[in-house]
């Protein structure tokens with residue numbers, strides 16, 4: 001079926017049963033779409049639901065409710081078509097056959113996709129050098145380093161030239177040069193017209209490669225847009241203030257600042273982040289007045305003003321203690 005979006009999720013839900021009979025809401029009423037020709041970064045803390053979303057898009061896990069259409073095919077009713085048109089790399093290295101060589105793994109997965117031997121050879125000759133594995137083509141996977149396995153899993157995901165490529169933490173465990181090389185290929189793949197979904201914990205990677213970013217927290221969409229739209233939360237200037245001493249009253253003292261989040265560090269140290277104007281002295285003076293007015297014994301140790309980045313946005317949405325907006 002012709003479609004202009006690679007992924008359309010509407011009120012998508014996935015629950016997992018717990019042993020005690022209750023349920024984990026891994027993906028909770030998620031509505032979003034992913035267009036062709038773009039790299040889409042999925043970010044969020046451990047357990048947010050990123051991998052579950054990727055698994056649903058590749059039919060490895062079925063949705064509990066809601067709609068999920070991938071490359072124009074419904075994941076429930078047209079799962080074979082979905083599998084034919086998506087490529088997926090998951091964190092699990094056991095997805096490869098360790099007793100087989102790299103090339104034999106590629107041949108095995110090519111056969112599953114119904115590719116001819118000739119087509120498989122052509123793709124292997126393209127992909128193995130692309131991922132820097134041409135010299136290891138005849139080596140058994142059990143002799144590979146973690147990064148080499150990761151690169152081979154990406155070769156396998158790309159084998160049938162999918163219209164949607166799903167990558168779960170693709171650069172985790174890769175050396176910086178290989179990771180940067182892979183980021184280049186991810187962008188190239190999207191420029192060629194496919195959609196690429198990348199789950200990552202690396203915020204500078206998300207800023208670098210993504211046209212759009214979705215931040216997920218407890219299965220829900222908490223922020224969405226281009227990296228600069230997502231970063232716009234704080235405005236042009238973010239204040240980062242470090243406090244020591246009794247910091248229990250900081251919430252009340254600093255609650256006047258927009259987008260306040262408080263992050264504890266060890267015993268009695270807290271970093272506060274909030275939107276601020278660009279005058280360091282003025283911000284410091286306001287903080288001191290507020291500490292006095294609210295009777296807070298906390299001490300302001302350090303104050304910096306800077307341009308916010310995606311790390312700050314991530315911390316804002318996931319910090320343990322956050323002032324109500």
Ligand SMILES: Nc1ncnc2c1ncn2[C@@H]1O[C@H](COP(=O)(O)OP(=O)(O)OP(=O)(O)O)[C@@H](O)[C@H]1O
Pocket residue numbers: 016017024025026044045046047048049050051052053
């Ligand atoms: N097979 C499973 N059975 C039961 N619960 C599961 C299963 N897979 C995932 N979960 C739960 O679903 C939630 C979402 O997990 P998921 O792996 O999707 O998160 P994630 O965002 O990929 O996290 P991470 O950053 O750690 O990879 C978590 O609470 C997790 O414990």
Ligand SMILES: [Mg+2]
Pocket residue numbers: 050051052168199
């Ligand atoms: Mg995961």
